[in-house]
Amino acid sequence: EVQMVESGGGLVQPGGSLRLSCAASGFTFSSNWMSWVRQAPGKGLEWVANINQDGGGKYYVDSVKGRFTISRDNAKNSLYLQMNSLGAEDTAVYYCARSGITCCDFAYWGQGTLVAVSS
């Protein structure tokens, strides 16, 4: 069974940093693109970043470029999101998602982890 479990969310002050992790199981992790997608409270879905199978290709939404870094460790079946210079606009549930047949549809999702940016 495909499973992704996110961790690392929590309350952080504006300007602070947080590192999210996603532990994957039930599939060959190194064979799939992986993404982070977020959802602000009561709002819609927003793609944040994705990374290709070997970690050499990374893409970001403009609003997080230069502040967030996506990475992966295929030996540990894990995906990460390093988030720096956090602002209130980054408050959201962050989902880890596995690609489907192509790089960029989201066939499997974790349960999400909440990041709240507030003083």
Place this chain on the structure above:
Amino acid sequence: DIQMTQSPSTLSASVGDRVTITCRASQSISSWLAWYQQKPGKAPKLLIYKASSLESGVPSRFSGSGSGTEFTLTISSLQPDDFATYYCQQYNSYPLTFGQGTEVEIK
């Protein structure tokens, strides 16, 4: 950036109704479109990929059609489990973008 616009934003329907949700792209995305279902407090679930391909395990009452800039998600006979919010998503180009969502509520 490619903007995705869904209509309607809210849809009231009864069990057994045929329901259609429309998604329009601000420029052509070929068939690079997916549909998701999300229930409150839960992660989204992939229903349709590449505009019309049904994801494994998804009931056949769900179907997708369209190409270019106009797409539809149809539920042929609405079931109690289908009351949820539906999102379209384009993956033709970066940044990947979602529609604003369509809430299907009980009439």
